[in-house]
Ligand code: PEP
């Protein structure tokens with residue numbers, strides 16, 4: 001049958017069903033009419049509806065089978081053809097029903113005269129709540145268009161069933177894979193444990209109405225939604241904002257391909273033509289695609305299926321006006337966020353008291369979203385394959401981001417074991433907290449400076465909680481990221497002043513804005529709006545600030561005013577050549593002159609520092625060192641540039657080790673280059689917050705670390721167990737003749753001395 005007749009047959013049935021649904025009859029009477037209408041419409045002697053009741057599929061209405069069987073015949077999930085359809089959420093279309101291995105004969109129904117059989121699941125919230133089937137005396141397979149008509153009707157029935165409360169949603173039939181516990185593995189991005197319920201960052205849309213009142217209006221809505229969605233996708237491509245840290249190009253290509261796919265839009269339009277609302281039509285087409293994809297066992301295709309799901313969900317959100325993320329709807333207590341990936345700003349929108357964990361399909365250790373989560377003390381598990389297929393909204397989860405697993409729908413015994421681990425980890429936390437007022441001296445008596453990284457006003461209480469020596473890196477761009485527009489100077493001044501007030505007499509090092517890379521500001525675009533192929537190596541950080549001098553001037557004024565009467569520590573990110581440092585410094589100096597002329601109170605002193613993140617600067621350190629008060633090594637970026645490996649690229653997340661001789665030797669050379677210049681050298685990348693890595697840094701001669709607040713306790717504990725001369729000697733030897741695996745060598749060294757490093 002050509003496509004147009006499919007539309008006609010579905011439309012004829014739907015038009016008649018519309019009247020049935022609108023009638024004031026009792027539900028049972030409606031179901032009785034529905035089976036008549038469908039049986040006639042599909043020229044079938046039998047049409048039956050089975051609904052899930054108390055865990056069994058019960059015959060609720062039939063045309064053609066014995067009426068005495070209604071509410072008597074019941075099948076278990078997985079039993080017979082009907083049970084198989086519900087259990088697997090799949091369609092069956094058989095010319096000879098009895099020859100199917102799952103066929104089970106029910107004499108009370110009198111079905112022995114019928115040969116052909118076709119059935120579709122009635123799905124609600126992704127679960128089968130019933131089965132709609134047709135049977136015919138002649139052995140024939142139903143045409144695809146007839147099956148599609150059945151599937152469309154099943155959607156309408158699902159709405160009727162839901163609104164009439166005919167099945168208990170909790171009763172829904174699930175395949176064991178969907179109900180039983182599943183343990184998924186991933187990469188521990190922020191260690192920690194959390195128990196809670198799964199919340200999708202982008203929730204699935206609930207479809208209120210399936211049958212359209214006005215077909216033209218529905219068509220109009222979907223046309224508009226398509227336009228809007230394509231516009232969004234094009235904009236994403238031009239800003240490269242999408243897929244932060246993901247294989248964005250590939251993903252975007254696929255998105256574009258689907259967004260402009262004629263076949264996809266045509267099928268949705270056909271579904272509307274058959275009488276569905278725009279939302280139901282999108283969902284209908286999606287269901288069909290899902291069913292087809294399920295039959296193809298290809299992980300690559302499954303990935304692409306996720307892209308299409310994302311896109312269909314986006315289209316649904318546009319058409320239904322349900323645009324918000326879970327953040328805008330408010331989180332319930334103890335939520336664990338599920339997403340393909342997130343941007344740092346998106347994460348910051350969540351209520352941190354309720355958000356207990358994050359599980360991502362992508363993600364990498366130094367992606368900014370992960371840095372933000374680390375600062376918020378929220379465990380993150382990344383690189384979890386098949387996540388969105390295995391977890392449903394509301395599923396209970398046990399997130400063990402220390403061991404790199406998440407357990408979905410755990411059994412009670414699993415929860416018990418988890419709670420025991422949780423209690424242990426809390427004990428450890430308490431032990432770290434007890435170190436708050438203990439100064440971090442090594443065993444040999446060297447005082448190590450342990451600072452913390454911060455970026456928001458909310459981070460400042462951590463200073464008192466951890467007992468850190470100050471803030472070694474204040475990422476000022478976070479204020480820009482959480483703001484919808486460029487923060488005005490007064491707002492910036494207020495923040496910086498609050499931060500300094502909160503720090504009291506402890507120092508704070510402000511880093512001027514580092515935007516670009518994976519920190520994209522929608523309101524600050526590249527001049528010519530061109531897509532950047534390598535944003536991490538592109539127009540970012542100091543490069544932006546020097547080109548948009550206004551931006552840096554405003555920030556300089558805000559910092560100078562906020563630090564009036566105190567010492568201002570300011571550093572510049574991504575300095576590649578000495579002149580860039582000089583140029584940035586002179587922006588501050590001219591602002592200082594200006595304020596001086598205005599007779600404003602000035603900072604008592606200004607200490608200027610540079611971040612060492614671009615290897616090129618390392619080669620000119622002796623030239624710049626005399627102008628520096630301090631140097632801060634940003635190992636996150638430094639590593640990505642040394643290895644030419646995008647720090648946000650999920651496939652490279654585990655590839656290069658901070659403990660590789662290349663990095664450690666490089667750092668040693670940096671220290672040698674600045675020796676004798678009397679400047680403080682701090683490591684402020686994520687590396688310094690990990691114990692084994694910190695051990696190596698101490699061994700290299702780094703005595704200042706600026707780390708995420710949660711690491712302050714564990715690192716202090718480590719410092720107190722170290723003898724610097726011992727670890728320095730070991731490092732010296734390993735760096736001149738590196739062991740096959742530096743990580744193993746260091747771990748062994750620590751174990752032999754009873755030093756905990758994980
Ligand atoms: C770094 O690159 O190591 C660093 C500390 O800066 P950010 O992570 O903000 O780029």
Ligand code: MG
Nearest residue numbers: 613634636637
């Ligand atoms: Mg950096």
